[in-house]
Amino acid sequence: MRPAALDAPRIRASDRRFGLLLLAPSVLLLLLVGLFPLVYTLVVSFQQITLFEVDTSFAGLANYRMLLSDERLWESLLHTAILFSIALPLELALGLAMAQLFLERLPGRQIFIALLVLPTVIAPLVAGAVWRLLLDHRYGPVNQIVGWLWGEEAVLLWTVNPLLVYPAILMAEVWQWTPFMFLILLAALTNVDRSLTEAAEIDGAGFWLTFRKVVLPAIWPVMAVALLIRGLDLARIFDVVYALTGGGPGTMTETISIYTYVLGFRQFETSYTGAIAFLVIAILTVLVVGAVKRMGLAR
Amino acid sequence: MADLAIRALKKSYGATPAVRGVDLTIPAGEFAVLVGPSGCGKSTLLRTIAGLEEADGGSIEIGGRVATDLRPKDRDIAMVFQNYALYPYLTVFENVAFGLRARKLPDAEVRKRVGRAAEMLGLGPLLERYPRQLSGGQRQRVAIGRAIVRDARLFLFDEPLSNLDAQLRDEMRGELKRLHQELGKTFMYVTHDQTEAMTLADRIVVLKDGLIEQQGSPLDLYERPRTRFVAGFIGSPQMNFIPAEVAPGRGLRLSDGRELPLKAGRLAGIAPGAVLIGLRPTHIARAGAQPPATGVARLSVRADLIQPTGARAYVSFRLGGVETTTELEAREAPRLGEEFAVDLDLDRAVLIDPQTDRVI
Numbered sequence: 001m002r003p004a005a006l007d008a009p010r011i012r013a014s015d016r017r018f019g020l021l022l023l024a025p026s027v028l029l030l031l032l033v034g035l036f037p038l039v040y041t042l043v044v045s046f047q048q049i050t051l052f053e054v055d056t057s058f059a060g061l062a063n064y065r066m067l068l069s070d071e072r073l074w075e076s077l078l079h080t081a082i083l084f085s086i087a088l089p090l091e092l093a094l095g096l097a098m099a100q101l102f103l104e105r106l107p108g109r110q111i112f113i114a115l116l117v118l119p120t121v122i123a124p125l126v127a128g129a130v131w132r133l134l135l136d137h138r139y140g141p142v143n144q145i146v147g148w149l150w151g152e153e154a155v156l157l158w159t160v161n162p163l164l165v166y167p168a169i170l171m172a173e174v175w176q177w178t179p180f181m182f183l184i185l186l187a188a189l190t191n192v193d194r195s196l197t198e199a200a201e202i203d204g205a206g207f208w209l210t211f212r213k214v215v216l217p218a219i220w221p222v223m224a225v226a227l228l229i230r231g232l233d234l235a236r237i238f239d240v241v242y243a244l245t246g247g248g249p250g251t252m253t254e255t256i257s258i259y260t261y262v263l264g265f266r267q268f269e270t271s272y273t274g275a276i277a278f279l280v281i282a283i284l285t286v287l288v289v290g291a292v293k294r295m296g297l298a299r
Numbered sequence: 300m301a302d303l304a305i306r307a308l309k310k311s312y313g314a315t316p317a318v319r320g321v322d323l324t325i326p327a328g329e330f331a332v333l334v335g336p337s338g339c340g341k342s343t344l345l346r347t348i349a350g351l352e353e354a355d356g357g358s359i360e361i362g363g364r365v366a367t368d369l370r371p372k373d374r375d376i377a378m379v380f381q382n383y384a385l386y387p388y389l390t391v392f393e394n395v396a397f398g399l400r401a402r403k404l405p406d407a408e409v410r411k412r413v414g415r416a417a418e419m420l421g422l423g424p425l426l427e428r429y430p431r432q433l434s435g436g437q438r439q440r441v442a443i444g445r446a447i448v449r450d451a452r453l454f455l456f457d458e459p460l461s462n463l464d465a466q467l468r469d470e471m472r473g474e475l476k477r478l479h480q481e482l483g484k485t486f487m488y489v490t491h492d493q494t495e496a497m498t499l500a501d502r503i504v505v506l507k508d509g510l511i512e513q514q515g516s517p518l519d520l521y522e523r524p525r526t527r528f529v530a531g532f533i534g535s536p537q538m539n540f541i542p543a544e545v546a547p548g549r550g551l552r553l554s555d556g557r558e559l560p561l562k563a564g565r566l567a568g569i570a571p572g573a574v575l576i577g578l579r580p581t582h583i584a585r586a587g588a589q590p591p592a593t594g595v596a597r598l599s600v601r602a603d604l605i606q607p608t609g610a611r612a613y614v615s616f617r618l619g620g621v622e623t624t625t626e627l628e629a630r631e632a633p634r635l636g637e638e639f640a641v642d643l644d645l646d647r648a649v650l651i652d653p654q655t656d657r658v659i
Contacts, residue, residue, distance in 0.1 A: 193382075195382055195384035196386060198380070203372070203397050
């Protein structure tokens with residue numbers, strides 16, 4: 001069979017028109033549900049709409065000026081950054097270690113993999129609620145276990161104590177999403193040519209040298225995509241935190257997604273929420289473009 | 300001194316035995332070739348020697364040192380893999396240098412050694428390239444370079460030529476033999492190709508079902524096979540096996556009743572009954588004008604298949620109920636369907652007991 005590229009220049013103009021005609025409905029639909037809300041949000045962010053007043057006049061850059069002085073906003077971004085920068089490396093490291101472990105043909109391997117992947121198939125909101133029960137300071141099994149280990153009754157207020165809320169959130173988050181990393185990295189590692197690692201073994205390379213020079217370059221594209229997916233998920237983290245702490249105590253664990261939600265759907269600051277949404281889009285765009293370039297994915 | 304001594308080596312995968320008790324001694328500097336059909340355990344044996352597989356029983360000594368429980372990197376071996384196993388993200392230079400860097404040699408020494416190996420193998424202009432930019436033959440050279448640069452005591456080759464096309468394979472075969480002569484190291488080479496085994500080896504080790512069937516020099520195995528398997532495996536085209544009957548006092552009788560006279564004493568000690576006559580195609584000649592010598596049987600046959608190969612031709616005919624092939628000069632070859640007379644050099648034939656498949 002001839003490669004399609006060779007045939008491409010010979011497509012007739014009428015065929016091309018017909019092709020465009022076939023594509024048109026789906027393109028229109030995408031524009032409608034994707035581009036329209038985006039543009040409309042931009043328009044709204046320049047107005048002064050709140051759902052309590054009828055005034056919808058244009059406010060110019062007032063909403064954007066407000067962003068700069070909104071401390072709660074910048075704090076929520078910081079909270080998001082904290083969760084992001086701890087959870088992502090942790091999930092990567094644990095997932096990689098687990099994948100490496102499961103590379104060997106162990107008895108019952110399939111069953112273990114299936115069990116390990118379970119947390120990922122639970123809805124995040126449910127996972128958050130379950131962890132809230134697990135961490136309950138009076139009836140939760142976590143405190144009970146800590147109590148056994150500690151030797152006396154432990155009363156750890158996981159969702160209230162400022163020192164414990166972040167560990168609690170990270171525990172739930174890492175518990176739920178490490179299996180995702182694990183699964184993807186296991187697939188990538190399984191695909192690494194075995195004779196390469198064997199050749200390195202005979203060449204006298206230790207684990208780290210082999211990993212750095214032979215295994216990592218081979219799994220890198222897959223790993224980068226996994227990091228990107230998890231990174232984007234973490235940047236908009238909502239469910240687990242909302243179910244576990246509701247952003248509290250106070251606003252101590254309020255992430256940018258939670259803050260946006262509260263502003264838009266609790267306080268009905270529609271236009272200001274639009275401005276925040278655009279700020280987040282801008283930040284994420286810069287991050288993603290930078291990451292894609294750094295990771296060499298766009299080659 | 301023996302460079303490699305294996306005793307009662309066993310290895311199985313789960314319930315499937317791959318190597319079932321192999322004893323083998325390879326003297327220093329020898330080119331040993333492990334040969335056998337696929338699944339005979341030759342690759343497993345090589346991988347166990349390399350330490351990539353753990354032996355279930357027995358011992359391995361490399362250079363007089365027990366290596367059975369050593370890690371591959373401590374065994375003083377180098378290995379060339381069937382698919383070359385070049386590191387795709389390193390340049391040719393770094394590929395060859397990898398083992399030296401892993402052993403933390405100083406940079407100047409690494410450069411010197413890689414340079415020497417590159418010169419030996421003609422890799423000079425390729426050093427900055429990546430494996431994907433090389434042809435099959437060049438990759439093969441890099442893989443060999445990576446092995447020789449380490450200056451190991453024992454070199455292991457796992458079917459290194461099987462991924463090359465026929466012409467390149469012949470060329471690389473010659474290079475490997477020259478390399479062995481230049482390095483003077485012990486080579487252990489696995490192949491399923493008997494031509495490779497014959498041309499390269501000082502010693503051929505024929506493996507079958509995880510056991511050594513026979514070992515010896517190529518000529519030894521060719522001239523004096525001890526079993527039907529070795530007789531059939533070594534030599535191309537394959538040896539003919541013609542069923543016959545030992546007729547006491549008279550010689551051999553084919554199933555069609557024709558009798559083949561033998562030299563006096565050739566059948567001494569052989570019980571009457573069925574035998575297989577193992578006769579190489581080169582030991583069947585077209586009959587000339589002179590009467591046959593003693594020990595040579597002259598028969599009339601009909602050519603039913605002719606395969607010319609240029610200077611020579613393989614001519615097949617039915618004899619004793621089986622298809623039999625002879626190798627003739629092209630100009631001697633009969634026409635298809637032609638009746639012609641052949642001389643069977645029974646002096647050079649081996650007689651095989653069809654019950655035990657062993658040469659009598």
